[in-house]
Amino acid sequence: MTQQLTGVSQMTDPRAESTPGGAGPTTMRAAVIDETGCPDVLHVSEVALPLRINAEVLVKVAAAGVNPIDVKTRAGRGVSAAIASYPYILGQDFSGTVVESAYEGHPLKVGDEVYGMLSAPRGQGSYAEYAAVPALQLCKKPGRLSLIEAAGVPLAALTAWGMVVDVAKAHEGQRILIHAGAGGVGHFAVQFAAYFGAYVIATSSSRNASWLRELGAAEVIDYTSTRFEDVVSRVDVVIDLIGNVHDETGTRSLQTLRPGGLIVNAPTGSWPTLVDDAAALGLRATTYKVSPDASTLTIITRLINSGDIHVHIDEVFELADAAESHRRLEQGHTRGKLVIAVAEQV
């Protein structure tokens, strides 16, 4: 039977080692695409279980976070050029339970609840019942969070940490303007910047303003009614999650920076002359690209467990409704995160 299933990793029964006679499943349900295109190309299929190798951990996935990169890749943009074969399983964020540890003495044991981020499409993604995950890409999930909530954290929180903490070095006395503060990355960016003592100015529509203040924003600017450059000046850092895909947000942001200030841009909205444009005005600029990183995710886990950082889940979809989650994200007005419940009971 397994030979008839093509395109998804190699065949193995992850529990064959521990189950006498190899009675465990050899296939799993996954939301796959057979080609790139509109959300309708996403459909549930029975595919082969992933093969765990070397120091990978096999995880029974409970839930998968939905990120813009999944949507762009499904549409034929994003990282779709690197998809090696179809059917391809989308998704990078996951939460779930360890069903095979990397080796006997490994700190992650069978039964541990974990979360993390895959490197899809270097390998298959997380919209699936199982994932084989390199040990450096996952850690124990925060005890404070459900598996559904945990699935919304890794990629967005790691991106926010990278931009706000690693690159911008958020600290007391610093003024930071954060565009799209209400989105997946933005709501973590607001919280990290405020946690490290910065004065946070966020942009969002008015319906998210009071919520963003609760998360730590000192000021919220309604981008639908106010030109932010008319009311913001001399910020030290702009965290730009919009860029020039909307109303020249990136270029206009340069006007808000103090001399020598820094703009950190998520690549979707960057433009080819970003660094030169900034330098011509005596400013600094860089893009930022996230990587899976269990050690930083472990620090974020502590901040979640201490109650300092929160994740907001806007909506949860069933695996069969993965296409609907993409339609929802494409509307561009998610508050926090969207999550797909992969397991039937989470």
Ligand SMILES: NC(=O)c1ccc[n+]([C@@H]2O[C@H](COP(=O)([O-])OP(=O)(O)OC[C@H]3O[C@@H](n4cnc5c(N)ncnc54)[C@H](OP(=O)(O)O)[C@@H]3O)[C@@H](O)[C@H]2O)c1
């Ligand atoms: N480079 C990387 O490694 C990396 C990693 C993660 C994400 N990204 C990119 O970063 C961007 C943001 O990702 P995300 O996950 O945070 O997206 P998201 O969750 O889909 O963002 C949705 C949010 O954007 C806000 N928004 C929409 N238009 C806006 C505007 N003109 N000004 C201010 N806010 C606006 C909406 O707020 P309202 O509903 O209030 O309008 C909504 O809350 C995406 O382009 C993504 O691809 C890059």
